[in-house]
Amino acid sequence: MINFLNQHGSELIIKTWEQIYISALALFLGILVAVPLGIILTRYEKTAKYVMSISSMLQTIPSLALLTLMIPIFGIGKLPAIVALFIYSLLPILRNTYIGMNKVNKNLIDAAKGLGMTTAQSIFKVEIPMAMPIIMAGIRLSAVYVISWSTLASYIGAGGLGDFIFNGLNLYNPSLIIGGTIPVSILAILTDYLLGKFEKKVTPVTKSGVKK
Amino acid sequence: MSTAKDTAKEIVSFRNVAKKYRGGSVGVENINVTIKEGEFVCFIGTSGSGKTTTMRMINRMIDPSKGTITFKGHNIRHYDPVKLRRTIGYVIQNNGLMPHMTIQENITLVPRLLKWPQEKMDKKARELINLADLPESFLDRYPAELSGGQQQRIGVVRALAADQDLILMDEPFGALDPITRDDLQELIKHLQEELGKTIVFVTHDMDEALKLATHIVIMDSGHVIQDDTPDNILQHPANDFVKDLLGEERLLQAQQNTLSVSDIMSTNPAKITLGKSLAEAIRTMSLRHVDYLLVTDDDNKLKGYIDLETINERYSKDASVSDIYNRTRMKFKKDSYLRDTSEKILKQGYKYVPIVDNDNYLIGTVTRASLVNIIYDAIWGKEELDNPDEIKLPASIAKGSDKS
Numbered sequence: 001m002i003n004f005l006n007q008h009g010s011e012l013i014i015k016t017w018e019q020i021y022i023s024a025l026a027l028f029l030g031i032l033v034a035v036p037l038g039i040i041l042t043r044y045e046k047t048a049k050y051v052m053s054i055s056s057m058l059q060t061i062p063s064l065a066l067l068t069l070m071i072p073i074f075g076i077g078k079l080p081a082i083v084a085l086f087i088y089s090l091l092p093i094l095r096n097t098y099i100g101m102n103k104v105n106k107n108l109i110d111a112a113k114g115l116g117m118t119t120a121q122s123i124f125k126v127e128i129p130m131a132m133p134i135i136m137a138g139i140r141l142s143a144v145y146v147i148s149w150s151t152l153a154s155y156i157g158a159g160g161l162g163d164f165i166f167n168g169l170n171l172y173n174p175s176l177i178i179g180g181t182i183p184v185s186i187l188a189i190l191t192d193y194l195l196g197k198f199e200k201k202v203t204p205v206t207k208s209g210v211k212k
Numbered sequence: 213m214s215t216a217k218d219t220a221k222e223i224v225s226f227r228n229v230a231k232k233y234r235g236g237s238v239g240v241e242n243i244n245v246t247i248k249e250g251e252f253v254c255f256i257g258t259s260g261s262g263k264t265t266t267m268r269m270i271n272r273m274i275d276p277s278k279g280t281i282t283f284k285g286h287n288i289r290h291y292d293p294v295k296l297r298r299t300i301g302y303v304i305q306n307n308g309l310m311p312h313m314t315i316q317e318n319i320t321l322v323p324r325l326l327k328w329p330q331e332k333m334d335k336k337a338r339e340l341i342n343l344a345d346l347p348e349s350f351l352d353r354y355p356a357e358l359s360g361g362q363q364q365r366i367g368v369v370r371a372l373a374a375d376q377d378l379i380l381m382d383e384p385f386g387a388l389d390p391i392t393r394d395d396l397q398e399l400i401k402h403l404q405e406e407l408g409k410t411i412v413f414v415t416h417d418m419d420e421a422l423k424l425a426t427h428i429v430i431m432d433s434g435h436v437i438q439d440d441t442p443d444n445i446l447q448h449p450a451n452d453f454v455k456d457l458l459g460e461e462r463l464l465q466a467q468q469n470t471l472s473v474s475d476i477m478s479t480n481p482a483k484i485t486l487g488k489s490l491a492e493a494i495r496t497m498s499l500r501h502v503d504y505l506l507v508t509d510d511d512n513k514l515k516g517y518i519d520l521e522t523i524n525e526r527y528s529k530d531a532s533v534s535d536i537y538n539r540t541r542m543k544f545k546k547d548s549y550l551r552d553t554s555e556k557i558l559k560q561g562y563k564y565v566p567i568v569d570n571d572n573y574l575i576g577t578v579t580r581a582s583l584v585n586i587i588y589d590a591i592w593g594k595e596e597l598d599n600p601d602e603i604k605l606p607a608s609i610a611k612g613s614d615k616s
Contacts, residue, residue: 111308114273114380115322115370116298129312204312206354 004179008164016183018078019160023150026082027143030089035135038097039123048098055091063088063149067156081153088149089142096138100131129204136199140192147188151180161187220248222285223378223410224270229279231265239265240434243279247412247427249377252404254421255414256457257431266431267380267414271300283378298322301371301379301409305386307363309355315341315366316351322374340369344399361392368400372409379403381413385420397424418457422446430454447471473553474546476586477567477576481506486515486534490523493533506566506574507537514543514566514574543568546575554583 005012041048061069066087070080104127112122128135154162164180167173224247231239240262247253255263268274269281272293281288288296309318317324319340320333328336341348344365355363364384371379381400385393401424403409415421421428422442430438430445430453438450446463449455455463483506484493493505497520504519518537526536543566544553557565557580567576 107304107306107308108310110273111302111304111310114271114297114302114304114308116294116296116325118294121325126310206311206356208314208353208357 004175008176008179012164012179012183015159015161015163015180016187018158019147019150019162019184019187022078022081022153022158022160023085023143023146026085026150027089027139027146029082029086030093030142030146031139033086034090034093034138035097038094038135039101039128041094041098042101052095052098055094058087059091063152064155067152071156076157078153078158080156081150081158085146085150085153089146092141092145093135093138096141097131097135100134100138101127103134104130132203133199136195136202140195140199143191143195144188147191148184151184220250222246223249223283224412225282226266226269227280227282229266229269229276229281231262231269231274232277238434239274240431243436245429245436245439247410249410250404250408251427252401252411252425253413253427253429254425255412255429255431256416256418256421257437258416260433261431262434263414263416263429263431264382266429267382267412270378270380270412271297271302273297298325298374299376299378301376303364303367303371303379303381303384305383307355307360307367307384309363309367309370311355313354314351315353315355315358318355318366319351319370319373321370326374336373340373341366343372344369359392361388361395364388364392364396365399368396368403372403372407376409378410378412381411383414383416386415386417393420400424418459418462422462430457471550471586472547473544473550473565473567473578474576476550476582477546477578478582479576481564481566481574481577483508483574484518484533485510486532486537488533490527490531490533490536491529493518494520494523504564505533506577507533508574512574513572514568515539517566544578545570550583550586553578554587557583 037051041051058066063084066084067081070084074080074083108126108130109122112126117125150158150160151162151165154160154166161180161184164176168176168178168180224245226243226245229243230241233239243266245253245266255267257263265274269276270283270288272288272291275289283291283296283300309315310321313321316334316337319337320328323333323336337351338348341351346362346365350358350362355366358366368381368384371381384400385396388396397420400411400413404411404426413421413424425442428438428440428442428445429436430450432453438445438454440448445454446458449458449463482496482500482502482504484496486507486509496505497503503521504517506517507515509515516537516539518533522536522538542556542560542562546567546569553565556562557578562580564577564579566574567578569575
């Protein structure tokens, strides 16, 4: 292992950074689009059904195929990878946001409106805080997906830890495969852990004596 | 619009209001109701009667398809709905407290929307938690840490946080146990009676409505069936639907509550005028089979009474009634309610009480016997009176209930 690190140490750091960069950007874009979209969709029940089925359909495209399909549009490199992973990250976040917002106790929404909150105040002060645990669960799921799938992005020249794995496969070198896989797993677990912490922080307190 | 004799200002009025839903189903139709300041109005009806729809139109949670609703004299369409709602208190079933806000934050929710200074909000929160009769330490707690009844107390006082005059309540106590509900009913009755708040209350519970309301609006399938005071509704139910809603038992009980003494009095009291001799008095008594006579002057104004015992003690040939009669101890005006009088009569053991009109003219008597009949009806129902032998009389009523 020390041998492996001596040989590929600096490369490992660069590739890990690429992996983080690609997945974080894809996830960030996914959250940026899916959360507001999910919230808006709760206001348009009929449209919501169509949007949900389209995004489910996108999810069924094999990941490798989707990555390859990006090449004619965006060429090779990081951009097509980020776009493809962004598409993948959408569904879990979108679906959880939609469900989370829909599951907010209708009584609370009625009370918020009846007490004189504007629609925006009701969404930001009541509905989103209440839906937060479910929305966060979607984001965590997407994050783990995106990190592990971004390994495949190396296939279309995006770089990342996938480079180790594909090289290992081509060269029949198990240590390269393992050396690429372990950091990916660690990265996914670490991200999930950190997002879990973050979730605790943004989930509203409903009991006194619980410190944020 | 308000009638001349009523001085209270109207706070909400419905004029020909209708709500039709998309697809043509009718929510409510032809609603004409006037709510005056300080009233406790109950909208009552079965589910689907439109009572909640009607209430929710007041703060524009639902907009009417036809007609006008005014709030403090202005058409509510001219108010911004958000601002309107902040000036009208709102209490819903299951309290609607925000679980992620402390009690203090929940109470001061509307003041925060109105951007009150922090100090004023703190003061208000303490004032209201005291009004709710809960300790101030609760302000830092979260709703989940309070019992259902305590939560709804907060839900009720929250509706007053911005000094709203009008409070809408949508079946607020439906989910509470009877004892807690009684407590909360007292709380809101206090708000109406002591603080002068106008309360519009939606319920399907007739007992609740009769207990709290000063004004009941009975609704069925989108129409107002009857709009009156509780007493008038009990006395004159508009139709069979209202009778069913009230129930036979309540109507019987209500007789006692809403009948006035003149409804059950006998109009042919045993009486004698002041100038008659005692011999004549004794003759009248024996003719009427009674041991007392009411004494009036020649104009039939009530003066007092005379009974056999007094005559026995103080009999003399030359005396007239005016010499020995007793001044009246108790009499009732003809329109006093039975509920106020029956207890006095029964507890104090009078066999009869004279009834006078406003100018003290004798117009009848209420006897123990006639009262007891009404009470039988209320306690055992009418049917059982067909077999009076089977009824075991409670000692307090049975004693001394002779037919006089």
